[in-house]
Amino acid sequence: MKFIQWLMPLLISAFGFATAQGLVNNGPDKREVTTLVDNITSSSTLNDLLHYALLHNPALDKMAKNVQSKIATANLSSSLPDPIIRYGYFVNEVETRIGPQQHRFGISQSIPFPGKQGLKKEIGLKVAAADSALWEQDRLNLISQIKQVWYEYAYLIRASDLMKNTLQLLNYLEQVIRTKYTTGLTPQSSLLKIQIEAETLKDRLQDISDMDISLTTKLNTLLNRHLNAPLPSPDSIRIYPVDLNDSLWHEQLITNSPILSELQIKMEARESGIQLAKKENLPSFTLGIDYIFTGNAQNPTLDESGKDPLIATISMNVPLWRGKNKSRVESAHANKQAAASEYQSMKNTLIARLQTALYSFRESKRKINLYDNSLIPRMQQANEVTRTAFEAGAVDFPELIDSQRTLLEMQLILEREKAKYNQHLAELELLIGKGLPKEGN
Numbered sequence: 001m002k003f004i005q006w007l008m009p010l011l012i013s014a015f016g017f018a019t020a021q022g023l024v025n026n027g028p029d030k031r032e033v034t035t036l037v038d039n040i041t042s043s044s045t046l047n048d049l050l051h052y053a054l055l056h057n058p059a060l061d062k063m064a065k066n067v068q069s070k071i072a073t074a075n076l077s078s079s080l081p082d083p084i085i086r087y088g089y090f091v092n093e094v095e096t097r098i099g100p101q102q103h104r105f106g107i108s109q110s111i112p113f114p115g116k117q118g119l120k121k122e123i124g125l126k127v128a129a130a131d132s133a134l135w136e137q138d139r140l141n142l143i144s145q146i147k148q149v150w151y152e153y154a155y156l157i158r159a160s161d162l163m164k165n166t167l168q169l170l171n172y173l174e175q176v177i178r179t180k181y182t183t184g185l186t187p188q189s190s191l192l193k194i195q196i197e198a199e200t201l202k203d204r205l206q207d208i209s210d211m212d213i214s215l216t217t218k219l220n221t222l223l224n225r226h227l228n229a230p231l232p233s234p235d236s237i238r239i240y241p242v243d244l245n246d247s248l249w250h251e252q253l254i255t256n257s258p259i260l261s262e263l264q265i266k267m268e269a270r271e272s273g274i275q276l277a278k279k280e281n282l283p284s285f286t287l288g289i290d291y292i293f294t295g296n297a298q299n300p301t302l303d304e305s306g307k308d309p310l311i312a313t314i315s316m317n318v319p320l321w322r323g324k325n326k327s328r329v330e331s332a333h334a335n336k337q338a339a340a341s342e343y344q345s346m347k348n349t350l351i352a353r354l355q356t357a358l359y360s361f362r363e364s365k366r367k368i369n370l371y372d373n374s375l376i377p378r379m380q381q382a383n384e385v386t387r388t389a390f391e392a393g394a395v396d397f398p399e400l401i402d403s404q405r406t407l408l409e410m411q412l413i414l415e416r417e418k419a420k421y422n423q424h425l426a427e428l429e430l431l432i433g434k435g436l437p438k439e440g441n
Contacts, residue, residue: 040225044232046150049223050143056224057142063135067128074124078117083109086290098304099297108288108313116284119276126269133262140258140430146222147426153215154234155419159412160208163201166408170198177397190397197401237418239368242425246358249432253354256433260350263343270336277332281325288313354431361424364417371414379407 040052054060088104174194180186217227254260290311297305319325383403390400429435 040223040229040231042230042232046147046234049150049219050146053142053146053223054139058224060135060139060142063131063138067131067135070124070128070131074121074128077124078121080117081110081112083107093295096294097297098302099294099306101292101294103293104290105293106288106290106311106313108286110284110286112284113279113282116276116279116282119272119279123269123272123276126265126272130262130265130269133258133265136433137258137262140433142222144426144430146219148423149215149219149222150234151237151419151422151426153212153219153231154237155415156208156212156215157233157235158237158415160205160212162408162411162415163205163208166404167198167201167205169404170194170201173400174198176391185393186397193397194401197405237415237422239418239421240425249354249358249428250351252432252434253350254347257350257431258433259346260343261433263339263346267336267339267343270332270339274329274332274336277325277329280328281319281322283316283319286313286315288315350431354428357424357427357431361421361428364421364424367417368414368421371410371417376407376410376414379403379410383407 040049044052084107086104086106086108088106090101090103093100093102174191177186177191177194181188181191216231219231220227220229223229290313292309292311294306294308299305383406386395386400386403389395390397
């Protein structure tokens with residue numbers, strides 16, 4: 001019975017630790033990226049690349065593990081401090097009426113003022129939630145970066161195809177002009193001009209090839225693959241009309257932006273920090289039990305000879321220096337105000353970025369409609385007329401080459417604006433924190 005009495009606090013403390021450990025194991029859901037894509041092939045799509053990147057990105061995995069660690073730490077903060085076990089040996093035995101005191105054994109448990117541990121856990125979980133929002137922002141950043149590079153890469157593929165097609169046409173025209181030159185129907189200058197035009201186009205193709213190597217390296221880096229690993233080649237740049245008005249853009253930004261969510265959670269955590277700072281001025285208690293081993297009395301006839309005393313103790317700290325806690329509360333208020341200012345500043349910055357992205361998005365959309373539906377069809381028609389007239393000898397070669405060059409430049413502008421359209425769309429999705437609904441999708 002004597003040992004059971006001092007063992008109880010230790011058992012209670014151990015039970016508390018086990019309960020906290022259970023909370024860790026059954027805490028907030030751990031973020032996991034699941035996908036059916038575990039390899040990149042020549043037929044992979046952009047979505048396949050995004051799934052692959054999310055599955056294999058080491059930075060995201062590190063942040064997810066950090067969030068799990070902070071959740072576990074927050075849950076543990078609600079448990080009681082470890083109990084303290086004490087042992088004392090009487091070098092000089094203290095002789096008492098019932099016998100000499102020889103050993104002293106004690107155990108104590110510190111108990112914070114009610115509410116302190118709960119606030120610590122609440123703050124810890126909010127810090128973990130803020131880090132989780134940062135994880136989400138980094139996930140969106142990765143998706144946006146991959147889209148930005150992918151559409152630049154897609155533009156280079158399309159530009160290369162258009163230039164190669166034009167180069168084939170120039171090679172054909174060179175043969176026509178060479179035949180005319182040998183028969184004296186066209187001057188040598190026309191032959192030299194088309195050869196110069198072809199060499200210039202070959203040089204542009206070489207520039208594109210060099211840029212393609214750079215973008216391949218950058219994209220594979222984002223995918224966490226070997227730098228020279230082969231990538232799929234998109235055969236076109238698709239345009240998805242987006243059905244969302246300006247008021248919804250702003251509403252989605254305020255509601256879904258992980259950056260704003262992280263700052264909002266930080267404000268809430270610092271509000272809890274104010275409450276905790278106020279409670280620091282309240283005492284904590286320590287409960288304890290001391291057991292003294294006593295030898296037999298010199299008079300063995302005493303009924304209480306050798307009886308071991310059992311002492312129950314209680315103590316508390318005295319928060320006497322109130323000025324120290326006042327400074328602690330003032331610091332907590334200042335931290336919350338700083339977080340509120342940071343939130344407002346970031347909100348203003350994001351809204352400004354949204355307005356710029358919206359303008360750029362609409363500008364690309366306008367140019368796509370202009371070139372795809374008006375300028376290029378007319379230029380193709382004009383180019384065909386000029387080419388027919390050249391073959392009939394009705395127009396000179398410079399007029400034909402100018403017409404072909406203008407058509408190529410218009411086609412390149414269209415492909416560039418298609419790429420920019422999707423890049424601006426990726427920026428908008430990054431700002432509002434989610435993918436946008438697309439018509440026909």
